[in-house]
Amino acid sequence: MEDIANIRVYYNGEIIPNTHEGVSFVCECPSSFAIPYSTSFIELQNGLCVNIQSHISKMVSNILYRNPMQVFGGLIQFQIMSITDDASMQQMFYIYRQIRFHVPVIELYVEFEQQSGMGTVSDEVNVDELGDIDWEEENNDSEEEFEANYEVDEENDDGDLAGNLAVQNEADAIISQHPFGVPSFMRTLDLEAMHAPEFPEYANTGEGNVAAEDGEFSVGMEFGSRESVISAIKSYTISRGVDYTVYESEPQTFYAKCKGYGAGCDWLIRASLIRKKACWEIRRYNGKHTCTMGTISQDHAKFDSDTIADAIRPLVEADPSIKVKSVIAEVQGRFNYTVTYRKAWLAKQKAVAKVFGDWEVSYQTLPVWLKAMTVKMPRSRVQIKTLPVYRESEEVQGVRVLHRVFWSFYPCIVAFKHCKPLVQVDGTHLYGKYKGALLVAVAQDGNQYIVPIAFAIVEGETADAWEFFLTNLRRYVVTIDGVGIISDRHTSIDAAIARSNGAWSPPRAWHMYCIRHIGSNFLRRFKAPYLHKLVVNTGYSKTEQEYNKNYQRLKERGEAYTQWCDEIGVEKWVLAFNGGHRWGHMTTNLVECINSVLKGARNLPVTALVRLTFYRLNELFTRKSTEAHERLRNGFTYSEFATKRVEESFRRAGNIVVNRFDRRNEMFEVREMQDGTIYTVNLAQRHYDCGHFQVERLPCRHVLACCANQHLDWQVYVHNVYKMSEICKVYRGEFVPMGDPSTWDRYEGAKVIANWTLRRATKGRPKSTRYLNEMDSRDMRGPHRCTICGREGHSRSRCPERAGPSSAGGH
Template identity: 65%
Template sequence: MSCIELYIEFEQSEADRNIELEDYNSESKDEFESNYEIVGPGEDEDETGGATNADVAEVANALANSHPFQEPSFMRSLDLEAMHAPEFPQYMNAAIPIVADGEFTVEMEFSSREAVIKAMKDYTIRRCVDYRVYESEPTTFYAKCTEYGNGCDWLIRVTKMQKKYCWEIRRYNGSHTCTRSTISQDHSKLDSKAVAEAIKPLVEVDPSIKVKSVIAEVQSKFNYTISYRKAWLAKQQAVASIFECWETSYEALPIWFEAMCHKEPSAVVHFETMPAYQGDDLVPDIRVLHRVFWSYYPCIRAFRHYKPVVQVDGTHLYEKYKGCLLVAVSQDGNNNIVPIAFAIVEGETFDAWYFFLSNLRQHVVTRDGVGLISDRHDSIRSAIERSNGAWSPPRVFHMFCIRHIESNFLRKFKAPYFHLLAVNTSCPTQ
């Protein structure tokens, strides 16, 4: 059995010292002489102290032998996982306690009001029934079947129990007695919030999941076909719930880059912002992200050992805030493609490419004799012409991207065998 040695040091506070000093100073001369041995002028203090120390040592040894120290049993069986145990385990499983047959019961407990509503929605959706809320207060939730009084007596009342710190079903009339047929193609309680909660695992794995895939997942899970708009809203809510909203993400960029530069001072970040307007009015003290370029120091340093080739390209951002992600990559000695620089810009415009290529040349690609591969977009060519020779021969030599040549070639010539011809023609020159 492994043992853990514990060393405990008691530190005396300043307040304790003051109290002890006051006690020491409060003794009278008579009390002092009665408590302490007075060494006379002709006596040797060291000799007297030595005798006293010997006596003390003998007493200490005798006490130690008669009372040998043994560590307490709890020190030999420390449970290091105990610190992670829940403090109130009796309230940990009160989230959605649906019983085996799917019915509620009186005295069933829930952890929160939100858990009550979620359980109610899940119950009605799966049983193809519906309810109407009659009372919704901070401490009470009361609902009846939409067919209450027309042959169905289903109702439920859930109350917040202050002493138990949970919500509890206080009244329940049992299962629905109304017709359990599908209400419609959709369900009123299957709102975008409920759908968002159901598709969270899918969105967490693939944030770019298609809306039609969301509709198919809901159809499979709940047997309802929701509208495209509801599925789209649910996806946005799920993304915001997992990754926070788009505005928060953009607001975090400066903080994230500041932390990155603090951790690695040699990293490069270059922001460009614009003033913010609300209508035609300028919003004071607010700036809007226009462009940002960044490169990590390991990328900058590693490029010195890569092949003298750089490829640049961009991909569009299709979510709430449009834009373009520009990326520069290189290749190491094992033919691995390695990213070396990034930028978020407004689009593949002349100014955006000039911003990216200027920073790339200044901070990352600082050596000459490098090959530049691109799709020869008009904006790239214009930015290169404006670079005052920084991206022009003999400092940089331009190459064409084979994939873009193939794409443009096939767009012009539809014959499939021309595809292979174009590839075989271009590969030896690369």
């Protein structure tokens, strides 16, 4: 049964009482979303406040339902019905279920009134308040996103109501509900192998605590809990293709008989709690089944999602992003049953909840864990923004809705001070039960390794969300001036930087675009894939002369192309004009970061996601610190990257003629013997016509030739960031073990809950469609040309130079 209702909300509009359909609602821009039937009146009010009229602080004063009424002849007329409490909400849902095939959308008209002031919740974890979410819908078409976002009805495949875990008011109760173990997945880090298999092979585990060689139970067999007894009986039944009926299921007893009991099979089993032994024991057992299943089935009645969840738990621990089709294959291989996609999906969600925590409880656990982390590492930075919860017209005290959270661990803050003064930012959608986006900022050490420095979970890539992230990034992590920041051309990022009051603008910072996105934008604008390489090469131009050459080539193909490039601004995307703030980096190479350091994070509940960044970064810093100190002990002065670059430049410095132009050995003219090209080298200003030094801050072959000619020390022209002593400082910060939750300081702040309006409402299986974007390599070809004349715009059959029938004989 469907449990989701589609709603369209009208506001700041007009109610028209007399139309041919009865009452009608109109407004300039109605909002549409989906809500579950279990939504309460208070939740509806809060959701409307969150998603509508975000520029003011307000509360809902009136909700009117456009109620469909069947009249004579089966026609439908609409009347107004006020929604005032949970009872009227359920009546509205009841009407909707009865008539949804004729009226597929619930239409509401909502009125707001101004709310003065908002409460503040604060603790050691900083919590500020923000008005409302700037709503942004997302489209999920890919198979990976579908599997992560697929939902089932509230009634699960086992016939039980699958309600959410009860929300506990006490922080201690929340901690007891949430698993704080550290699965191997949270510690797994592979920076080298970016294309690991979807999941490794696992040895099959045993199917129950059975001692006999034939797998049968025996009287006196002991189990640690009631759950383990039932699990063993289920596994036994499933493996033999038989079934049973439960005759007694009490807290201290479990009694079951074969479904064919009394009709040819006497199988039964009774297990009871033995208090003296503090265990469960098989008290009665009649031996093997003497029956077989009456029909052959691909599924089994006792093979429920809980049983599957226990079976696939090792897989989920290793990779929570495992595909549902892989779960089905694993179950088929181990148990010889083919379960439905629905049951496999539900089993995966239950396994994720058991390993990484329930989705709803995870929101309540988040501030508890963050506070404990900031106590362990006091100079880490956390910022949480929440929204108020209203009951009728009054704000509910002690409960807040999570809006956004920013975090940066202290070792990451220390690391950035010794990295290149460059930060790359990007965002990626979250999968799972709730929508959202994970924003990430990364730096790079002197050996070209990525160092994640800050994270945020936000409602989406909106301007407000990016402003929240970039403001905290500037305040707590990137505190120095003269830094570069690279991003894609997302309008929300541009808007956030424009609002930064100069914090991310010259001379304090230089905002530049990723050349890959420039190329993609160009293809989207002009549909000219054969010019893509030329546009990218223009961006990579290291000198003004090289840029002018590429620019002119592009202009010859059409002035519209160069006009489009001019509107961007050369300092935003051309290497020769960025003032050296790019350090040679033209793209936001966050793909490597997400695939290695953050692989699988997007599939996790919020607390598990944050904890994953903690343990993965601890692994990264521990490993890289060991490698850096080992290289330093082996006598290397510079990083592996810098050493290779300098050695390559030395090999190419032999065919260069050097002329000195002053006695201070600062100004030189060099000439390439191979092609005769002449360059000026200014060692004092560290400016060289070839442009290579300005890009990487490493001596190029021309500098090395000048130093060799005058016996100068070339090492003074190597930037400190490439020294192994500096790289060791990048990873000198250490993470601190969190310890057992029972040892944490008590959290006494507000209870944080999920924003139900961000809950996904995907129903059913969508079409599997791949949409090719402008970057698809198979489209990187030139325009169609005629094979006769070689010109563009027509084919061979329509060529004006093609000889016609009348010209055959020249008559």
